[in-house]
Amino acid sequence: xxxxxxxxxxxxxxxxxxxxxxxxxxxxxxxxxxxxxxxxxxxxxxxxxxxxxxxxxxxxxxxxxxxxxxxxxxxxxxxxxxxxxxxxxxxxxxxxxxxxxxxxxxxxxxxxxxxxxxxxxxxxxxxxxxxx
Amino acid sequence: xxxxxxxxxxxxxxxxxxxxxxxxxxxxxxxxxxxxxxxxxxxxxxxxxxxxxxxxxxxxxxxxxxxxxxxxxxxxxxxxxxxxxxxxxxxxxxxxxxxxxxxxxxxxxxxxxxxxxxxxxxxxxxxxxxxx
Numbered sequence: 001x002x003x004x005x006x007x008x009x010x011x012x013x014x015x016x017x018x019x020x021x022x023x024x025x026x027x028x029x030x031x032x033x034x035x036x037x038x039x040x041x042x043x044x045x046x047x048x049x050x051x052x053x054x055x056x057x058x059x060x061x062x063x064x065x066x067x068x069x070x071x072x073x074x075x076x077x078x079x080x081x082x083x084x085x086x087x088x089x090x091x092x093x094x095x096x097x098x099x100x101x102x103x104x105x106x107x108x109x110x111x112x113x114x115x116x117x118x119x120x121x122x123x124x125x126x127x128x129x130x131x132x
Numbered sequence: 133x134x135x136x137x138x139x140x141x142x143x144x145x146x147x148x149x150x151x152x153x154x155x156x157x158x159x160x161x162x163x164x165x166x167x168x169x170x171x172x173x174x175x176x177x178x179x180x181x182x183x184x185x186x187x188x189x190x191x192x193x194x195x196x197x198x199x200x201x202x203x204x205x206x207x208x209x210x211x212x213x214x215x216x217x218x219x220x221x222x223x224x225x226x227x228x229x230x231x232x233x234x235x236x237x238x239x240x241x242x243x244x245x246x247x248x249x250x251x252x253x254x255x256x257x258x259x260x261x262x263x264x
Contacts (some may be wrong), residue, residue, distance in 0.1 A: 046137050077259045100251060111248060119260055121261075122260075125261045125262075127260075128254075128257060128258045130257075
């Protein structure tokens with residue numbers, strides 16, 4: 001069993017990784033982290049491309065947490081949502097953690113298409129977290 | 133701290149209560165269960181009205197789980213989503229659990245407006261579960 005989390009370098013993306021660490025400790029399980037896509041089949045891949053510094057910071061956070069984890073990149077992935085759902089199946093996940101944005105001051109709905117696709121297609125429960 | 137879950141007598145509603153029990157055990161916390169609305173300010177309240185038998189079954193499930201819990205009804209509530217978000221604030225929740233439908237065979241998007249509103253307005257993480 002494992003917890004799957006995709007990393008994007010946004011406040012909610014960082015909150016998702018921290019939440020995944022907390023949940024992994026609580027459930028005595030490991031983390032599968034999917035890093036941002038770097039080209040390949042992603043039309044809008046560059047939107048999700050975290051900097052080398054951000055990836056290094058997250059890897060250090062995971063390393064220092066004491067939780068067992070493995071990092072993966074879907075260089076030629078389909079879409080972030082499909083990659084996460086696939087990873088959940090491949091890695092026998094018990095939980096997926098995703099970051100979602102807070103409602104803006106204008107009340108505009110902000111749940112992105114990736115979050116919606118993950119919620120619809122996830123084979124396991126999805127924990128949705130916001131930035132603190 | 134507590135876990136807030138709203139009960140609707142659907143496969144995903146029952147899955148949400150079971151998941152809330154599992155999470156409460158894992159986190160050594162209590163459950164706040166909101167029962168379906170019985171009139172009051174809800175235009176579509178009858179959609180969510182669980183039968184007396186269903187409520188009794190859920191109360192028995194909770195009772196037998198050994199988890200501490202309290203039951204609440206928002207007879208004159210605003211909307212199911214607002215009631216759940218309010219309860220999460222009032223009861224100092226650490227987590228909200230909601231049931232969401234599986235994607236249908238036609239691929240139609242099925243995340244309801246209540247689920248979306250809860251995700252947008254929740255002050256704490258939301259665990260989204262489907263029926264097994």
